[in-house]
Amino acid sequence: MVDRNNRPSALKATDAAGPEAQVDIEGTGSSSKVIARLPSGESVEVLLFGATVTSWKSNGGTTENLWLSEKAALDGSKAVRGGIPVVFPVFGPPPKSGHVTSSLPQHGFARTSRWEFLGKSAAEDAAGSNSVKLDFGLSSSELTEEARKAWPLDFALVYSVTLSKESLMTVVNVRNEGQQSFEFQFLLHTYLRIQDISKVAINGLLGVAYTDKVLNATEHKQSDSSVKITGEVDRVYASIPQDTTSVVEDGKPRFDVVRDNLKDTVVWNPWIEKAKAMGDFAPDEDYKHMVCVEVGAVNGWQTLDKGDVFEGGQTIKSLL
Template identity: 55%
Template sequence: MVERANKPSALSATPGLAPQPTVTFSDDNSRVTAELPTGETVEILLYGATVISWKDSRGDEKLWLSEAAKLDGSKPVRGGIPLVFPVFGTAPNHASASKLPQHGFARNNRWEFLGKSTSESAAGKQAADLSVKLDFGLSSSAVSNSDLWPFKFNLIYSVTLNRENLTTSLVVTNDDDKPFECQVLMHTYLRVKDITQVKITGLDGASYTDKVDGASTKSQSGDVTITGETDRVYTPKGGPSDPVSVVESGKTPYTVTRDNLSNVVVWNPWTEKAEGMADFAPKDGYKNMLCIEPGAVGAWQTLEAGDAFEGAQTITIPY
């Protein structure tokens, strides 16, 4: 065969097709980044399958990530979207979850990248219609501290980037021959400009557990504002179909919708709590972040042998 002296190394695009989403890995294979042709990006750390960045087409970051966050796999990431499974917080009085670390082990084990898929594209298809989905997996056999929770399970986590939104979904499968109980939550840190100018709509009339006030049960009246340390587990009146919106200075930068996740945790550490967290930086960073965390944590989800639980959130931004 005759070698061409100047043969092309690769074709940059297939003739006739619209530009396609791209997926790249970091040099050390610790993270994966997806980018749409229109410029939106999402970056996921394989440690914890933690989304650590989500930017719009202008390059504006939508997630808050602590400047002191550990991204080397030495501890869970402070910021982005850490995954909580199989326990929310700690459960010292729960038979099977009492020995688990804070928020379980999904966020502090390395996940396997399972692959990508993109929306079907064809000649003339609008770039705004494109999307890319990244799938990650974690099984009980790959968990470093699996002896603390003696059940066989499989987790599939999907991160889907569209031009106007980001969707994260988690499927939990019980691979054991006996039932287990679990909790699931997506600990989303949204970036805001000024927390004192923020209100949260969609929670009026919802009952909530106020963890700052002795885990007392209360009812929300009107919109939620943040004026001090806030740690509340809400159960919106309309169920998972009720959207929750963040409104800042009269505009709505984020609307969060849920699928099969009945709770919404609202969290901001404020001054003293932020000071006490070594991996929270800058210390006044609480002014620029707000956690809106969809989850199923108000009660334990019971999965029989072979059953699966799926929950998802979609965060929509104005375009």
């Protein structure tokens, strides 16, 4: 197991006599979702299709922190537009040929597979605040025949979603259960909800090299202390030295995105024309109310040998 810099602090069992988190399963089939609520009102919703987090509310349940398209497919017919889709084992279009992922669709199969809900665990931190962890699993034996044929490797994923009063932690554990090593990429495609994109600055990337996909995948270095969104942005920031990328809105801290054992971050906003061109992005003008800050391991490939485990994720802190 990799030694991770941002492991959560030790938790103690919740007092059985006190209020505990409530966890419910709603819906059937591909529309099934797990909903967890803290006694203080904060909540998280996870669709079993893709193990996609579709809602995270803080401030006693009054503030929605994630953007979800009004036309997002929540019935298992396609990947969800919004929330936090899980990208594995390839980010973006796969290599055209000669790679183990070459036969896969864009962003792989994790976000379009039905995951299993493995259970919950409630806890209390040293300050007395409650938290609840939801675990989801996906393995090679649970893939569709098409996905299994395209990526015939033995693996197991465990995705842990931990809701606390002021934060949401999402961590993926990847295990190689086969006889041969394999390469993969991983990304948490987080859509953060904001009020006005023109007032947003993304900090913590100064001096970091990035690939600009809007400018024909050319290489650049972040020369300004803040990333401002004034048009379509699709950048892969690689090997970021510090752990935290911050979202500031109208001069006030809005989110801290803390990476755990991950070095890369994608910043994305489709802007006007691309938002209109996407059939599941709605309303069209909502590019003004979202920004993607996506942590991952996408600069090159992660290699996992037989029996080895990779673990990485993020903690998003709502600062309102």
